[in-house]
Amino acid sequence: MEQRVSFITLAVTDLGASRRFYVDGLGWEPEFEDPEEVLMFRAGPLTVLSLWDRAHFEAEVGAPAQAGPGVVPITLSHNVHEREQVDGVLADARAAGSPVVSDGEEREWGGYTGYFADPDGFRWEIAWNPGPVGQLVLPPVGNTT
């Protein structure tokens, strides 16, 4: 098996709310959408982020664990070129209606990051990571993906 992630699929409870947040709020452009089932975005050169209606997810993959208190045990990060951009993206997420936005923090590994939640509580980390692995994920300046 090659080491490659193609689609990242998140089970969502209300596709309309997801659309208002990602499309209307953050300004993302769908690659494909079916209002009854799924909303897909390009999220990298060979990567698609797919928001899939929870009922459809459940029918194919199985019933998700009850959310209860606590976060889903994954995060997605969005890395930026400059430290200063972290606070700006967190502010954009707040303006787009994110229900939970943290302040940026210095991290012991040398970066600066903060988190926001999307309408389903999935955590995005906005990260400035000046280390070697952090540099791997940055597109050329001026490219958006």
Place this chain on the structure above:
Amino acid sequence: MEQRVSFITLAVTDLGASRRFYVDGLGWEPEFEDPEEVLMFRAGPLTVLSLWDRAHFEAEVGAPAQAGPGVVPITLSHNVHEREQVDGVLADARAAGSPVVSDGEEREWGGYTGYFADPDGFRWEIAWNPGPVGQLVLPPVGNTT
């Protein structure tokens, strides 16, 4: 906020078990690792998959919801060029020690996919998707990322 995922981070309970599955079992090569905390893999041109020790995840992001019965409400897909490759990758996952492997199935949207679970139960979908969005995520034949 540009529409871009940089890191996909999964909270894992036993990094040694993760390493045995992904490195020893599937043959993946770490990009970075700290045996006490994290194991990272390149997973696309600008994408890193990070397996992060659950205690560290919890200290920074918050306590994950109890797993209980049911799956984590996300999947990662690994798309392949040819329909016939799906069953082969599922067999590789079984040989690598995946605790749950489904058979491939025809999907109503025209593809053929099956799922396996990693040691923490995170679901990977192995997918042949001949549609336009499916083609977007495929590397040139011969490239592994």
